[in-house]
Amino acid sequence: MLGLGYGERAGAVITKGRTLMRARTTPSAGALYPFELLVAFRGATTYELYEYEVAGCCLRQIGAIEQGVLAGLLALPEAPAPQPDAVVALVGRPWTSMRKYGRRGYLYTHLDGAHAATNITMAAESAGFRPVTYLRFDRDTAAEVLGLTGLCREPQALITLTATPTADPVESSAVANPFAVPIWRHGDGTRREEPGTAEQEAWHSVRSISTFHRQDDTPRRYGSSRTVAAIPQAPAAAPAAHGAPGTPGGSVTAAIRLAGADGFRSDGHRAAFAHLALTRASAKGFLPTSLGEEAFGHVLAELRQETGTDSADGPRAGLRVLVRSVEGIAPGSYAYTPDRHVLYPLHGDGGTEEAVVASCMNQDVVRSAALLLVLHAPMGPLLGTRGRQALAELHHHAASAAQRLCLAAAGQSVGITCLGGFDTDLVSRLVGLDGHEEVIYVLACGRPDETAVKWDRAPIAYSHGLSPALHS
Numbered sequence: 242m243l244g245l246g247y248g249e250r251a252g253a254v255i256t257k258g259r260t261l262m263r264a265r266t267t268p269s270a271g272a273l274y275p276f277e278l279l280v281a282f283r284g285a286t287t288y289e290l291y292e293y294e295v296a297g298c299c300l301r302q303i304g305a306i307e308q309g310v311l312a313g314l315l316a317l318p319e320a321p322a323p324q325p326d327a328v329v330a331l332v333g334r335p336w337t338s339m340r341k342y343g344r345r346g347y348l349y350t351h352l353d354g355a356h357a358a359t360n361i362t363m364a365a366e367s368a369g370f371r372p373v374t375y376l377r378f379d380r381d382t383a384a385e386v387l388g389l390t391g392l393c394r395e396p397q398a399l400i401t402l403t404a405t406p407t408a409d410p411v412e413s414s415a416v417a418n419p420f421a422v423p424i425w426r427h428g429d430g431t432r433r434e435e436p437g438t439a440e441q442e443a444w445h446s447v448r449s450i451s452t453f454h455r456q457d458d459t460p461r462r463y464g465s466s467r468t469v470a471a472i473p474q475a476p477a478a479a480p481a482a483h484g485a486p487g488t489p490g491g492s493v494t495a496a497i498r499l500a501g502a503d504g505f506r507s508d509g510h511r512a513a514f515a516h517l518a519l520t521r522a523s524a525k526g527f528l529p530t531s532l533g534e535e536a537f538g539h540v541l542a543e544l545r546q547e548t549g550t551d552s553a554d555g556p557r558a559g560l561r562v563l564v565r566s567v568e569g570i571a572p573g574s575y576a577y578t579p580d581r582h583v584l585y586p587l588h589g590d591g592g593t594e595e596a597v598v599a600s601c602m603n604q605d606v607v608r609s610a611a612l613l614l615v616l617h618a619p620m621g622p623l624l625g626t627r628g629r630q631a632l633a634e635l636h637h638h639a640a641s642a643a644q645r646l647c648l649a650a651a652g653q654s655v656g657i658t659c660l661g662g663f664d665t666d667l668v669s670r671l672v673g674l675d676g677h678e679e680v681i682y683v684l685a686c687g688r689p690d691e692t693a694v695k696w697d698r699a700p701i702a703y704s705h706g707l708s709p710a711l712h713s
């Protein structure tokens with residue numbers, strides 16, 4: 242399950258310094274994977290704590306946690322009530338991303354970690370477990386319980402796994418990741434790398450936005466929820482310069498119903514999830530041809546799926562779609578609502594190629610994208626009313642949505658690339674966001690161009706607004 246959720250897969254990616262590394266099942270900004278995974282397995286009286294090493298697919302035992310301590314952290318009823326069979330801890334190490342991307346790397350740490358956490362929950366579901374993702378826990382206490390105090394690591398998500406009576410281990414192993422063959426190691430004494438001065442400075446520089454540095458007491462709301470926000474009623478369209486897609490005068494426009502509303506599930510079948518997890522990859526460029534409306538509808542339909550969480554009442558990003566070249570849908574900006582699986586025409590004409598490339602920090606990868614998916618939220622007001630916990634939750638759920646989209650795109654042979662390198666003002670203008678709305682995350686979709694070369698993993702980062710040309 243770990244190997245499929247966050248393991249190595251076929252192929253290689255180029256990383257910092259142009260070295261090659263084995264590709265992994267989840268995406269990460271600059272292929273830096275700024276997080277670690279710990280897993281606690283329930284024993285007779287304690288949970289045995291292991292560190293999961295993705296390279297080599299190893300589990301190394303690093304300690305044990307009293308069952309009552311873990312139950313206390315998660316506010317679970319104590320034994321003899323049934324305890325989860327395992328708890329996966331997704332632990333961010335912001336410095337890994339911040340040393341390349343500066344403070345923006347802290348947000349990438351949240352996004353990258355949430356991609357992996359989501360994929361693990363999907364792998365767990367397909368292996369017959371009932372996962373619940375916890376985001377509302379005391380991160381400081383969690384760091385202490387997991388033996389991370391003083392190491393500049395932030396526990397971002399805890400996932401409890403409970404086997405369902407129907408779980409069939411034989412069948413799950415039949416769809417395991419052939420690139421990640423598990424090896425168990427017991428207490429070989431290897432210690433975690435200690436943070437140096439630069440890492441400690443980076444850690445302190447995020448004090449004002451990190452939930453780790455100020456604990457939050459938002460009550461939990463358990464439930465099953467979607468990863469993007471629904472729109473309660475049809476929005477009024479902005480007057481459109483060329484008559485499409487908005488209607489003159491800003492009147493309410495007819496919704497476009499998308500394909501796939503009833504029942505496409507990328508993870509409904511064990512083998513299906515395994516196949517999608519192992520074939521997912523970021524598109525390096527797009528062909529200048531249209532995307533079929535049906536495939537597009539099926540990709541978005543994945544956002545109708547729900548996931549078990551402790552923050553079911555938390556904020557979710559809204560989704561705008563900048564259609565550039567989709568069969569049967571006029572170019573322009575649209576608002577998507579997952580409950581009705583429809584697009585509402587809003588504004589503009591899809592933007593020029595130059596405007597789209599500029600909005601993504603001059604990254605050529607988006608030049609011929611058939612569409613951009615833009616996750617957005619009223620960041621300032623949310624931070625005011627809900628505090629910094631809102632920042633952690635929004636980014637988690639936004640990346641959860643993105644991971645689902647990546648898998649669904651793999652299932653439809655649609656190319657997709659997550660983009661952390663964007664200019665929030667330029668993207669906002671393209672999709673017609675106003676007021677306090679800020680862009681959190683962008684994804685580009687289209688027909689993949691297998692011959693394209695990507696530059697975001699070069700040593701100089703696009704998110705600093707610098708192109709390779711400026712540094713050559």
Ligand SMILES: Cc1cc2nc3c(=O)[nH]c(=O)nc-3n(C[C@H](O)[C@H](O)[C@H](O)COP(=O)(O)O)c2cc1C
Binds near residue numbers: 270521659
């Ligand atoms: C948070 C995040 C931000 C990313 N930003 C960009 C980006 O700005 N430009 C880009 O071309 N790729 C971007 N990527 C994609 C990564 O480059 C890609 O995931 C990584 O190189 C690993 O390759 P793979 O996804 O094919 O496994 C991003 C991925 C994530 C998760």
